[in-house]
Amino acid sequence: MKKRRNIILFGFSLLAFFSMALLLFLDRVSFLDDFSVVVERLFESSSYYNFFYGITNIMSIVGICLLSILLFYLLRKKKRIYALKNFIFTLFCGTLSISLLKILIGRSRPLEKILNVDGYSFPSGHAYTSTIVYGFFILIIHRYYDNSKYKYLLYFLFFLMIILTCMSRIYFKVHFVSDVIAGFFLGVLTLTISNHFLKKQS
Numbered sequence: 327m328k329k330r331r332n333i334i335l336f337g338f339s340l341l342a343f344f345s346m347a348l349l350l351f352l353d354r355v356s357f358l359d360d361f362s363v364v365v366e367r368l369f370e371s372s373s374y375y376n377f378f379y380g381i382t383n384i385m386s387i388v389g390i391c392l393l394s395i396l397l398f399y400l401l402r403k404k405k406r407i408y409a410l411k412n413f414i415f416t417l418f419c420g421t422l423s424i425s426l427l428k429i430l431i432g433r434s435r436p437l438e439k440i441l442n443v444d445g446y447s448f449p450s451g452h453a454y455t456s457t458i459v460y461g462f463f464i465l466i467i468h469r470y471y472d473n474s475k476y477k478y479l480l481y482f483l484f485f486l487m488i489i490l491t492c493m494s495r496i497y498f499k500v501h502f503v504s505d506v507i508a509g510f511f512l513g514v515l516t517l518t519i520s521n522h523f524l525k526k527q528s
Contacts, residue, residue, distance in 0.1 A: 339515035450509035456491035457513025
């Protein structure tokens with residue numbers, strides 16, 4: 327049953343990502359990208375700037391390294407270091423794939439971006455990376471810390487961090503909504519592959 331759910335999630339995420347890419351190719355993504363106005367209205371006060379700046383910068387190289395150290399600690403306690411190798415390999419291959427996709431698709435970033443960010447826009451690297459990193463924590467807790475009384479709280483917090491990271495990229499106008507959706511589903515797709523190998527290694 328769990329294997330079937332993983333396959334269904336893989337298929338749905340693959341379909342969602344290619345749907346975003348097709349809509350972009352056909353120039354039919356404006357109905358999604360217009361939802362950025364909702365984020366702007368919800369967080370129009372300048373007091374949110376530092377909050378979202380902190381959220382988005384957790385996905386910097388330093389932030390990812392610190393989270394990887396925490397992941398190493400959690401996996402070492404359960405003697406599952408091979409899962410850390412899975413994480414590092416997934417993150418490396420995924421980051422490389424995102425970079426290639428950005429170049430191949432070549433979508434420019436929004437003109438009114440608040441942060442000084444270079445490179446192409448589609449798909450969102452931050453949305454992808456946050457889904458991989460925080461999503462991997464969810465997988466590890468589910469697989470090796472299932473008896474923890476805090477597991478549902480941790481599921482919620484890590485998923486919230488994914489959502490907030492995605493929102494931060496829209497808030498700073500460095501990505502369109504469709505970029506973020508594509509990055510998220512590509513991240514979920516990658517996680518289903520990681521989960522498959524984690525099952526085989528367990």
